[in-house]
Each structure stands twice: as C-alpha cells, then as structure tokens.
Amino acid sequence: MPTSCSSGSHAGRRAQDPERPSELELSVGFSPVVPTGSADLLDGVKLSDDGLATIGFTDELLRINNLSASAASAAFLGALRETAFQFDEVTAIEFTASGSCEAFFEFLQSTCEHIARPVDGVFGACRIIPPVELPSGAPPTVPRAYPGQPIVSWGSGEDSVRQRADEGSTSMPDGATAVEVRGYPGWIVPTGDEPLPQPFDIAWIEDGCTYAVTVAPRDGVSAAIEYAGRIGPSVAQPTPPPAEPVTVSVEEQGVRLTATVDRDRTVFGQRVIASVEILNLGPGPVFWGHSSTCPFPAHVQVHQDDARPLDPGRTDWTGDDAVLKSVTVDDVTPASAGLFEFRPESWLDFDGLMACTSDFVTSEIAEGAALTHVAAWDSEAQQGMPPPPGTYVVEATFSFLSRGAPPAFDDVSEPMHVTVPLPLTVEGPDVAYLSPGQAFDAVLADDRYRAFLADAPRTRWRQSDLAYDDGRWIATLYLSTSSRESDEVEAIVAVVDARSGEVLSVTLEERPMPAGG
Numbered sequence: 001m002p003t004s005c006s007s008g009s010h011a012g013r014r015a016q017d018p019e020r021p022s023e024l025e026l027s028v029g030f031s032p033v034v035p036t037g038s039a040d041l042l043d044g045v046k047l048s049d050d051g052l053a054t055i056g057f058t059d060e061l062l063r064i065n066n067l068s069a070s071a072a073s074a075a076f077l078g079a080l081r082e083t084a085f086q087f088d089e090v091t092a093i094e095f096t097a098s099g100s101c102e103a104f105f106e107f108l109q110s111t112c113e114h115i116a117r118p119v120d121g122v123f124g125a126c127r128i129i130p131p132v133e134l135p136s137g138a139p140p141t142v143p144r145a146y147p148g149q150p151i152v153s154w155g156s157g158e159d160s161v162r163q164r165a166d167e168g169s170t171s172m173p174d175g176a177t178a179v180e181v182r183g184y185p186g187w188i189v190p191t192g193d194e195p196l197p198q199p200f201d202i203a204w205i206e207d208g209c210t211y212a213v214t215v216a217p218r219d220g221v222s223a224a225i226e227y228a229g230r231i232g233p234s235v236a237q238p239t240p241p242p243a244e245p246v247t248v249s250v251e252e253q254g255v256r257l258t259a260t261v262d263r264d265r266t267v268f269g270q271r272v273i274a275s276v277e278i279l280n281l282g283p284g285p286v287f288w289g290h291s292s293t294c295p296f297p298a299h300v301q302v303h304q305d306d307a308r309p310l311d312p313g314r315t316d317w318t319g320d321d322a323v324l325k326s327v328t329v330d331d332v333t334p335a336s337a338g339l340f341e342f343r344p345e346s347w348l349d350f351d352g353l354m355a356c357t358s359d360f361v362t363s364e365i366a367e368g369a370a371l372t373h374v375a376a377w378d379s380e381a382q383q384g385m386p387p388p389p390g391t392y393v394v395e396a397t398f399s400f401l402s403r404g405a406p407p408a409f410d411d412v413s414e415p416m417h418v419t420v421p422l423p424l425t426v427e428g429p430d431v432a433y434l435s436p437g438q439a440f441d442a443v444l445a446d447d448r449y450r451a452f453l454a455d456a457p458r459t460r461w462r463q464s465d466l467a468y469d470d471g472r473w474i475a476t477l478y479l480s481t482s483s484r485e486s487d488e489v490e491a492i493v494a495v496v497d498a499r500s501g502e503v504l505s506v507t508l509e510e511r512p513m514p515a516g517g
C-alpha cells in the first residue's frame with residue numbers, strides 16, 4: 001500500500017522510488033504527504049467477511065505535522081481509498097490510529113466514518129430500504145455491498161445489519177416467530193446454531209419483494225423481535241381503528257349549523273367524511289357569496305392541537321434552483337402548521353389540479369330553508385405525508401354577507417361566521433420524516449439530478465410535483481417544448497428515502513401529463 005502521494009500527475013516513468021514524487025515533480029513544487037519510511041506507520045489491515053477493511057496505523061501517524069492540513073489529508077485519504085478499492089472484496093474502509101477510528105479522524109480534523117464503495121439503490125426490481133438505526137441504536141453508516149452476493153450491509157462487527165431482497169412472495173416458514181416490520185406482517189427465523197449470539201433473519205414482504213434483514217443480537221430472539229420494530233418507520237396502511245360518528249350543532253345569528261364526522265379517530269390514509277347542514281332560522285333570508293364554479297356553502301378544515309412547524313429546509317438556493325423549489329414545495333407558514341383542508345365531495349378522487357374561478361356570485365337561503373355540504377380528508381399532511389399523531393379539531397364554518405336584503409357591495413364590513421368544532425384523534429407511529437422542503441433540498445443537491453437539470457432550461461418546465469409515497473418522497477419535473485397537452489412528455493423523476501434523506505434514484509422517463517397540468 002503506498003504511503004505517499006502528490007497533488008498532480010506525471011506521464012513519464014520514474015527512475016527513482018515509485019512511492020515518492022519524481023525529481024521533475026519536486027522541481028515544480030510537489031511534495032510527499034508522509035515522510036520516507038512511512039510504511040512503518042502501518043499497524044495492520046483486517047478484512048471482515050462483509051467487505052469492511054480496517055486499516056490501522058500506529059500513534060506515530062499522529063505526529064506528522066503536515067498531514068492534518070486539509071489538502072494533505074484529502075490526498076492521503078484519496079490514495080488509501082484508491083489503493084484499497086483495487087480489491088473487489090473490499091467494499092468499505094475504516095481507518096484507525098492506535099485502534100481508534102475517532103482518534104484517526106480527529107487528527108484529520110473530521111469525524112469517524114466508513115468510506116464505502118457506492119452501491120446501486122436497488123436489488124434488481126427491488127429497492128434497498130435503509131434501516132433507521134443499527135441494533136445498538138447508532139445511526140446507520142452508508143450501505144456497502146457484501147462481496148460476491150446481492151446483499152448490502154450497514155455498520156460493522158456485532159453491530160451490523162445485512163439486507164437482501166428477492167422479487168416475489170414467500171410464506172412464513174415453520175417454527176418462525178411472527179412479527180410486524182414497517183407495518184407489514186413478517187417473521188423471524190434463526191439462521192445459525194447455539195450458543196448465542198446467533199444470526200436471525202427478520203423477513204417481510206413489501207411492494208412485491210421479500211426482504212430479509214440479518215442481525216446477530218447477543219440477547220437472542222427477544223432482541224431480534226425488539227429490533228424488528230426499529231428497522232424502519234411503519235409505511236404499510238394501518239388497520240382503521242374502530243370509530244364512532246360525532247355530531248355537534250350550534251345556533252348563532254339566526255343560523256343552526258350542524259356538522260357530523262363519520263369517525264372520531266383515524267389513521268394515515270383513512271378517509272374522514274364531514275357532513276354539514278346550514279339551516280336559516282330567520283328572520284328573513286340569508287345571503288352568502290361564492291365563486292360560480294365552487295358553490296360550496298361551508299368550509300371544513302382540521303388542525304392539530306399542538307402542531308409542530310415543518311422545517312422549510314434550505315433558504316439559500318438561488319436562480320432556477322430557488323424557483324424550482326418554490327413551485328414544487330408547498331409554502332407552509334408556522335401559522336398553518338398542522339392545518340389541513342377537507343376537499344369538497346365533487347373534488348374527491350380527482351387526479352390533478354382543481355381550483356375556483358375568481359368571479360363572485362351571491363346566493364340566498366330563504367327563512368326555514370337549509371343547504372348541505374359534504375367534504376372529506378384522507379388523513380394526509382403536507383403533500384401526502386403522514387400526519388403527526390395526536391388530537392385534532394375539525395372546524396366547519398358557514399360565512400354569510402347579510403340578512404333580510406342583498407349586501408351592498410360598497411360595504412366593506414367583515415362577513416359573519418358560524419363555526420362548529422368537532423374532536424378527532426389521529427393514531428399511528430410518531431415518525432420523524434423529512435419535511436417536503438428538506439426532501440427537495442436533497443434532490444437539488446444530487447449530482448445526477450443536477451446533470452439532468454442542466455439539460456432542462458426553465459422554458460421546458462411544464463409542471464413540478466413532490467409527493468409522499470410509501471416511505472419515499474417522489475419529485476417529478478415534467479418537461480415539454482410545446483404549449484399543447486400531449487399524451488407523453490419527458491419527466492425527471494427523483495426518489496428520496498423519507499427518513500434518511502438518501503436519494504435512491506434519479507431517472508429521465510416518459511410520463512403522461514397530469515390532468516389540469
């Protein structure tokens with residue numbers, strides 16, 4: 001393993017020590033990173049079965065003054081990295097000084113990390129699912145390939161996780177222990193022999209793929225069961241809880257407003273239906289206003305009692321990057337955190353954009369007459385992500401302009417409101433997902449995405465979407481050179497793990513434009 005390097009290259013063959021700069025290189029200012037005899041600094045190299053090469057140095061390394069400079073340390077690590085990765089069986093490297101990774105990287109003014117050979121984000125047709133944490137509770141390292149097999153791993157030694165996936169489904173084997181993994185039915189089965197610790201496979205089926213995660217906890221199957229609940233956030237559709245309808249009625253300003261929600265508790269993805277009746281008790285008619293295309297007599301929204309504002313992510317993007325983020329990520333202010341709209345019944349299950357025209361129409365409710373309104377919320381938060389669990393309040397509001405006579409439009413007084421509050425509980429795991437802003441920051445910082453974006457000037461942008469789907473954020477930028485709608489357009493599609501922020505894939509695909517896009 002070479003222990004010296006330079007910041008340049010020379011095409012001629014060297015007549016001197018090939019591990020040191022040539023006379024020509026020295027004459028133009030190049031210098032070795034470590035001194036002659038640096039091979040004595042090497043304490044040993046250990047290669048684990050999972051491809052992790054631990055390269056150890058003696059404490060003499062920490063006495064080389066110029067090595068901790070940023071340029072020198074980068075060159076030093078670069079040389080070691082390229083040398084180690086010449087061997088196919090090496091999939092990641094850990095450096096130590098006097099047996100300590102922390103001491104090695106502290107000397108280089110950095111933090112301990114594994115340097116891993118990049119791996120694809122998929123096993124064929126199945127994607128890699130990074131664990132939320134290692135068995136010890138430590139954050140996972142970057143994934144690395146397992147030598148010679150379609151397996152990836154995180155961590156090292158006893159505190160490691162291995163994952164493989166195969167397309168298709170299988171059944172739980174005899175003698176396995178049933179568990180739940182990421183909200184899916186799964187099982188645990190030992191793969192080794194006593195005495196402990198022995199490896200266990202934690203398996204489940206997700207998106208048509210059978211996953212198996214191998215761990216070797218010291219406390220046996222009980223620890224494996226406990227870790228199964230920590231592999232990742234629950235992404236499967238939870239079972240809707242038993243629920244009872246709730247009805248609340250108020251009388252104010254000559255209006256009886258009655259609202260019913262069909263359930264008092266919900267889970268992510270469960271549709272909650274609100275039915276509202278507005279009865280004019282009199283005296284005289286009531287006049288209210290609306291858009292001609294949206295004759296909805298009530299507005300229904302839900303807000304969390306103790307809402308936590310979402311992190312907007314980076315605010316230092318400039319130029320086209322800033323424009324693209326602003327049109328892709330919904331603007332959520334602290335005042336609107338935890339506030340979500342019920343969609344009118346006629347808008348439900350429509351895949352595309354819906355909006356109201358800006359005209360204004362006045363309608364009348366005669367004394368003794370009533371109007372009804374139905375709306376629904378699919379228990380989703382910003383851009384389709386899971387809502388935080390907790391207590392919520394559904395508010396149905398009817399606004400009207402005047403009573404007895406049509407309103408005078410030169411009167412700028414505020415309209416009158418009647419509101420009904422109803423309780424609602426959202427159940428489910430409290431998982432720290434990336435906010436939409438943080439997810440799109442990861443997309444914009446990805447080199448693959450930036451390469452596609454360089455060939456897609458703003459004049460080609462047609463529509464940009466960001467949506468949560470099954471534990472992932474999916475960013476889609478539709479491109480077209482035509483102003484006409486077409487069946488298929490090019491789209492840059494980026495997929496981000498919603499928990500870790502890892503950009504799993506970036507592709508250029510043919511996609512149909514969404515309705516209303």
